[in-house]
Amino acid sequence: MEIIEHIEYWRDSSNEDMESADAIFGTGRYSWCLFIGHLAVEKAIKAIWVQNNNSTNVPKTHNLTYLAEKASLNLTNEQIELLDKISTFNLEARYPDYKNKFHAIATKEFTQNMLSQIKEIQSWLIFQIK
Numbered sequence: 001m002e003i004i005e006h007i008e009y010w011r012d013s014s015n016e017d018m019e020s021a022d023a024i025f026g027t028g029r030y031s032w033c034l035f036i037g038h039l040a041v042e043k044a045i046k047a048i049w050v051q052n053n054n055s056t057n058v059p060k061t062h063n064l065t066y067l068a069e070k071a072s073l074n075l076t077n078e079q080i081e082l083l084d085k086i087s088t089f090n091l092e093a094r095y096p097d098y099k100n101k102f103h104a105i106a107t108k109e110f111t112q113n114m115l116s117q118i119k120e121i122q123s124w125l126i127f128q129i130k
Contacts, residue, residue: 010047030111034089037118044125
C-alpha cells in the first residue's frame with residue numbers, strides 16, 4: 001500500500017469507529033462506547049502521523065498524547081488534557097480491575113458529555129488530514 005492508502009485506511013477506520021461509538025451509546029454500553037471513541041481518536045491521529053512522517057510504521061501505542069506529539073500536532077493545553085482523559089478509556093474499558101470501577105463512572109450523562117468531546121476532537125483531527 002502507498003502512503004496515501006494508509007492515511008485513507010486510518011481516516012476511514014476512525015470515521016467508522018466514531019459511527020460505532022454512536023451506535024453503542026444507544027445500547028447503554030457506555031464504557032464500550034468510550035472505548036470505541038478512544039479508538040476513533042487514536043486512528044485519526046495515526047492517519048496524521050503517517051501523513052506527517054511519510055511512513056507507515058506507526059507507533060504501537062494507545063497513548064493519544066504521545067501519538068499526537070509524535071505526529072507533530074500543535075495542540076492547546078485543553079486538547080492535551082482531553083487526549084489524556086480519553087487515553088484512560090482504553091485501559092479502563094479493557095481490563096477487569098479497571099473495568100468495574102469505570103463501569104460505575106461511565107453513566108449515561110458522563111458518556112454523553114465525553115462522547116460529544118470525543119466527536120469534536122476526532123472531527124478536528126480528521127480536518128487536519130490533507
